[in-house]
Amino acid sequence: xxxxxxxxxxxxxxxxxxxxxxxxxxxxxxxxxxxxxxxxxxxxxxxxxxxxxxxxxxxxxxxxxxxxxxxxxxxxxxxxxxxxxxxxxxxxxxxxxxxxxxxxxxxxxxxxxxxxxxxxxxxxxxxxxxxxxxxxxxxxxxxxxxxxxxxxxxxxxxxxxxxxxxxxxxxxxxxxxxxxxxxxxxxxxxxxxxxxxxxxxxxxxxxxxxxxxxxxxxxxxxxxxxxxxxxxxxxxxxxxxxxxxxx
DNA sequence: AAGAACGACAACCGCCTTCTG
DNA sequence: TCAGAAGGCGGTTGTCGTTCT
Numbered sequence: 001x002x003x004x005x006x007x008x009x010x011x012x013x014x015x016x017x018x019x020x021x022x023x024x025x026x027x028x029x030x031x032x033x034x035x036x037x038x039x040x041x042x043x044x045x046x047x048x049x050x051x052x053x054x055x056x057x058x059x060x061x062x063x064x065x066x067x068x069x070x071x072x073x074x075x076x077x078x079x080x081x082x083x084x085x086x087x088x089x090x091x092x093x094x095x096x097x098x099x100x101x102x103x104x105x106x107x108x109x110x111x112x113x114x115x116x117x118x119x120x121x122x123x124x125x126x127x128x129x130x131x132x133x134x135x136x137x138x139x140x141x142x143x144x145x146x147x148x149x150x151x152x153x154x155x156x157x158x159x160x161x162x163x164x165x166x167x168x169x170x171x172x173x174x175x176x177x178x179x180x181x182x183x184x185x186x187x188x189x190x191x192x193x194x195x196x197x198x199x200x201x202x203x204x205x206x207x208x209x210x211x212x213x214x215x216x217x218x219x220x221x222x223x224x225x226x227x228x229x230x231x232x233x234x235x236x237x238x239x240x241x242x243x244x245x246x247x
Numbered sequence: 248a249a250g251a252a253c254g255a256c257a258a259c260c261g262c263c264t265t266c267t268g
Numbered sequence: 269t270c271a272g273a274a275g276g277c278g279g280t281t282g283t284c285g286t287t288c289t
Binding site for chain 2: 015107
């Protein structure tokens with residue numbers, strides 16, 4: 001025999017969450033923690049499906065979420081991870097502390113996709129588009145100029161991408177002599193430091209050889225289970241969170 | 248000023264995997 | 269071992285705010 005259904009579909013409210021509902025859910029989870037989502041609506045006094053509660057919590061109410069648009073470095077990280085992982089938004093999100101898969105997916109569809117198309121890059125394959133398709137929004141009255149522009153943009157994109165990924169790759173490298181140094185640097189990168197150099201070690205990204213795409217994918221796919229806890233931002237039990245939420 | 252079109256994002260849907268009895 | 273529910277994930281839709289005509 002299996003489990004009980006997650007919710008009897010009848011009498012379950014749908015649509016946008018109200019402030020009152022949010023408050024109930026926050027209070028319940030901060031008091032009781034994330035346990036069985038099926039039981040949450042009943043215990044919290046909500047007429048919602050457990051699944052809906054989980055989504056609302058993970059995508060919007062979690063206290064460790066960052067709000068607002070993705071930063072430039074976050075955006076570049078998303079682009080690079082997408083090039084390697086494809087539409088595996090949860091895996092991509094696990095590498096951006098405080099960001100959700102839904103948020104990244106939305107940002108990709110509304111912002112990054114268009115940006116890449118403008119740069120002449122296919123957002124699906126991350127390969128340069130054919131010249132004809134490279135800039136569909138603009139008539140190609142000057143094909144020579146547009147080709148040059150696309151080429152420059154692609155180079156710029158590729159260069160930026162190179163800057164971001166090695167720091168992550170080094171984190172999981174087996175070379176223990178440099179591991180700690182890169183760990184610290186990674187955290188700096190992820191938390192929005194402008195500098196991408198390694199002052200402590202004297203290394204810079206240009207010193208680091210890029211592994212092949214296959215090698216990179218291997219470690220990315222092997223390390224699939226990172227969450228906010230792995231980035232040291234697990235503030236779920238922090239008393240201050242309550243204060244923040246109450247303001 | 249009003250309606251249409253568009254953009255952004257929250258939320259839902261349905262499928263797949265994992266887990267439980 | 270297996271049936272079926274829970275949880276997780278990615279794709280899609282709905283809603284609301286903004287801009288354009």
